[in-house]
Amino acid sequence: MSNVLQPLDQAVFDIERATGTANLLQCAWILPGAVNRRGLEHFHQRLRRDVLASRRIERSPLPFGRHRWVASSRMSDIEFVTTARPRSDFSDWLNEQPGIMLDPEHGPGWHLAALPFTDGGSGVSLVISHCLTDGIGLCDALVNAAGDGDADANWPDAASRRRSRALREDLRQTVRDTPAVGRAGAAVLRMGRQERESAEPTLPEHTGGDEMVVIPRATIFVDAGDWDSRAETLGGTSNTLLAAFAARLATGLRRVTADGLVTLDMPVNERTPGDTRAGAVRDAHVTVDPTSATTDLSGMRTAIKHALMQHRETADDEMALMPLVPLLPRRVLRRMVNVVHGSATRVVSSNLGAIDEAANRPDGTEAAYFAMMWKYPHVTRELLHQGGGILALLSGRLHGRVFVSVFAYQPGHSNDQLPQRLVDTLREFSLTGTVL
Known part of the structure; x- marks a missing residue:
C-alpha cells in the first residue's frame, strides 16, 4: 500500500502546523x-499495532x-490514575486529557487513560490526533483493538529512504500532482466568486488576539428507541x-444566514476496505429552514436526500483545493481555517451511525456509556473569530443509546450553559436525555 x-490529509496537517492548533478525537467510556x-x-x-x-x-x-506515513516508535503508556474522583468530575477530567502533548509528526499520536470513581465505577478516555x-x-x-485478530500495520520505518532517493521520488510525485494543482487553481477562482456573492453576516469586532480559548463542549445520551420513534413521527x-x-x-x-436559514455540512463516509486515509470523508452541503424542524421533518428529509445525490454527482471545490495547500506560505494557510471548520453560518452535522458493539468493550467488559467527541485545544480567540466561530455535532449509536456530542463557540454571543442548551433543544423535540 502507498x-x-x-491531499486532504496533507492539508489538514499543514493547516494545523500553520495555525498551531490540534484537531483531536476523544472516546469516552463509563x-x-x-x-x-x-x-x-x-x-x-x-x-499500538493498528494500521x-x-x-x-x-x-x-x-x-x-x-x-509520508511511517511507523511510529514513540507511543505513550496507559495512564492509570491512582487518585479517584467523583463521577460528576468525569467531564472535567476528559477536558484535561491528554496529560501529554499529542503530535502526529513526532509522536505520540494518541493517549489512553483510566480514572476510578469515588462513588463506584470508572471512566476511560482515548484521545487521538485527527491527522x-x-x-x-x-x-x-476500536473494534480491531477489542478483538484478537491479526494486526494489519506494515508501515516503513522512519528515515528508511536515503535523501537522494526521497528527493527523486517526491519530485516525481509533485510532477504527477501538477494537473490536480491546476484544477485547484480553478476551484480557488470559483470559491472566491461564490464568497463575494454570498450574504454572510458581518462578524463583530474581536478582541483577545492570541488569547487561548477553551471551546465549550457537551455530550447528551438519548434512548435509541425514543430517538427513532420521534424521527418516524x-x-x-x-x-x-x-x-x-x-x-x-x-x-x-444565532448561527444563521440573513434570512434565518442554516447551512449544514454533513460528512459522508467514503472509507473502503483496506483504506489508509486519515480523512476518508467528503462533505455534502444542504441549507435548511429550522422553523419547522420540531414539527415536520419531511421537507428537510427531501432536501438532505437531494444534497446527498448532488454530492455523488458533482465535484467538490473544497476538496479540489487540497493539492494546492503544500505550495502555500504559512500566512496564507492561517487564512484557510474556514475551509476546515466552515464559515460564520455553517454547522457540521456528522453521524457515525450504528457502531459495532465490540467498540464498547475497551477492557473486555461492557461499558454502560460510550461517546465520541471532538477536542480542539490550543486555539486562539483571533483564529476562532477569523473562521466565524464553530458549531459541530458528532453522533452515533451504541448499546441502545444515541449520543450527540457538541462543541460550540459563537463570536459576540454568550457561549456558556451548553449542556442546558442541549437539554432545552431536545425538549423542543419532545425528547429527554442524560448529559455526560
Whole structure:
C-alpha cells in the first residue's frame, strides 16, 4: 500500500502546523465497575499495532512535497490514575486529557487513560490526533483493538529512504500532482466568486488576539428507541433528526444566514476496505429552514436526500483545493481555517451511525456509556473569530443509546450553559436525555 499522504490529509496537517492548533478525537467510556487492567492493556497493545494508530507523519525533504506515513516508535503508556474522583468530575477530567502533548509528526499520536470513581465505577478516555484518522476509521480501530485478530500495520520505518532517493521520488510525485494543482487553481477562482456573492453576516469586532480559548463542549445520551420513534413521527430518519437538532441549536446560537436559514455540512463516509486515509470523508452541503424542524421533518428529509445525490454527482471545490495547500506560505494557510471548520453560518452535522458493539468493550467488559467527541485545544480567540466561530455535532449509536456530542463557540454571543442548551433543544423535540 502507498504511504504517501492523500491531499486532504496533507492539508489538514499543514493547516494545523500553520495555525498551531490540534484537531483531536476523544472516546469516552463509563464502566460500571473497576477497570480490568489486563483487558485494557490488551486493548492498548493492539492499538499500538493498528494500521491507523501505529503510524506518524514524516515530512518530505522537498518544501512543497507530499509527506509520508511511517511507523511510529514513540507511543505513550496507559495512564492509570491512582487518585479517584467523583463521577460528576468525569467531564472535567476528559477536558484535561491528554496529560501529554499529542503530535502526529513526532509522536505520540494518541493517549489512553483510566480514572476510578469515588462513588463506584470508572471512566476511560482515548484521545487521538485527527491527522491519523477520522471517526469511522477510529471506530474500526476500536473494534480491531477489542478483538484478537491479526494486526494489519506494515508501515516503513522512519528515515528508511536515503535523501537522494526521497528527493527523486517526491519530485516525481509533485510532477504527477501538477494537473490536480491546476484544477485547484480553478476551484480557488470559483470559491472566491461564490464568497463575494454570498450574504454572510458581518462578524463583530474581536478582541483577545492570541488569547487561548477553551471551546465549550457537551455530550447528551438519548434512548435509541425514543430517538427513532420521534424521527418516524415527524416524517424523518435518524440522520434527519440529527440535522434538525443541529439546525435548532444553530438558531439558538444565532448561527444563521440573513434570512434565518442554516447551512449544514454533513460528512459522508467514503472509507473502503483496506483504506489508509486519515480523512476518508467528503462533505455534502444542504441549507435548511429550522422553523419547522420540531414539527415536520419531511421537507428537510427531501432536501438532505437531494444534497446527498448532488454530492455523488458533482465535484467538490473544497476538496479540489487540497493539492494546492503544500505550495502555500504559512500566512496564507492561517487564512484557510474556514475551509476546515466552515464559515460564520455553517454547522457540521456528522453521524457515525450504528457502531459495532465490540467498540464498547475497551477492557473486555461492557461499558454502560460510550461517546465520541471532538477536542480542539490550543486555539486562539483571533483564529476562532477569523473562521466565524464553530458549531459541530458528532453522533452515533451504541448499546441502545444515541449520543450527540457538541462543541460550540459563537463570536459576540454568550457561549456558556451548553449542556442546558442541549437539554432545552431536545425538549423542543419532545425528547429527554442524560448529559455526560
